[in-house]
Amino acid sequence: MTATCKRIPLPDRAPSNEAVSAIAQALDGGGVVGLPTECGYVLAADVNDPGVLAAFGSNATPLVQAVAGPNRATGDLQLQPLVARLVERYWPGPLTIDGIASDARRRAFRATAHVGTRGLVEALGHGLVWTPASDAEGAALTDADAVERVHGSGLRLLADGGPTRLAEAAAVLRVGPGAFELTREGLLPIESLRQTAGLSIGFVCTGNTCRSPMAETLARADLARRLASDDLTRFGFSVVSAGVFAGPGSPPSAHAVTAMAERGLDLEGHRSRSATPELIASLDRVYCLTRSHLEALRMSLPPGRADHLDLLDPQGGDVPDPVGGSLDDYQRCARAIAAMVSARGESWA
Structure with missing residues (x-):
């Protein structure tokens, strides 16, 4: 049976006040929402919610913290000059930086190029974390119908941005002392990332x-x-x-x-x-x-x-x-x- 959940539109342009309010309410109290990015949908929650890790499962660690643009919140990562060159070149865009914070804990960040979702992150004014919405084989889900079909029962709200512009998931680059590797392939080849970093x-x-x-x-x-x-x-x-x-x-x-x-x-x-x-x-x-x-x-x-x-x-x-x-x-x-x-x-x- 197809799982259903409440939907609202979130096109690739500045989000309406109504959309921001609806998503904020859905996140309140531990809700999970589906959001579009330029390369696949994500499942998002409030970073301050104590049950957020349990909601996403251990495979989602470290969760990706959403940021609105370059140099937002990444200053805590080690090898900061190198990280800064990467985000200046590729954000907003399909690159997740999985780094090592000053307290030696892993932290991941991404600034999506989807204008609606990025505007939402800016408007909410508090931490938002997400994990990619994928099917049982790990393939990225690139339209709202697929997200609802696979994850609808666990969502409090699904923001429908239509089919995503890109069919591939965002690349995940693990970078830190002793590490520079793609842990998930995407649109950005490792040599291009090295040349920038x-x-x-x-x-x-x-x-x-x-x-x-x-x-x-x-x-x-x-x-x-x-x-x-x-x-x-x-x-x-x-x-x-x-x-x-x-x-x-x-x-x-x-x-x-x-x-x-x-x-x-x-x-x-x-x-x-x-x-x-x-x-x-x-x-x-x-x-x-x-x-x-x-x-x-x-x-x-x-x-x-x-x-x-x-x-x-x-x-x-x-x-x-x-x-x-x-x-x-x-x-x-x-x-x-x-x-x-x-x-x-x-x-x-």
């Missing part, structure tokens, strides 16, 4: 045998610590270094190798490369060791194409060249670079 980072000095190779090596270690993974490419990151007057293929200076080895880092395999305009233009962020390097790169690029260039030192200072100096000079240089990399790393991941 990560950064291509470059460091530039003069000959690419001392300062910038140490900066590259220290940045890799800093990112590996933040990401809890040595595989930076898994999160979409790449790190390179180059020199404005570098010839190709020169090895690093012996003291630079030693200074890195003392930190448990391997620089022996490094070989110098030139900071060509093509390389510099291809990177997301480029950090120069001195102002003269910064000016040289700016002059090599077309007008308006140098916004991604900056000094490595957030305070605007130069990093002195230790070439020809003692091991103490290189160690002092490495300590300065490490502190600057750590400060810059706050905006990476």
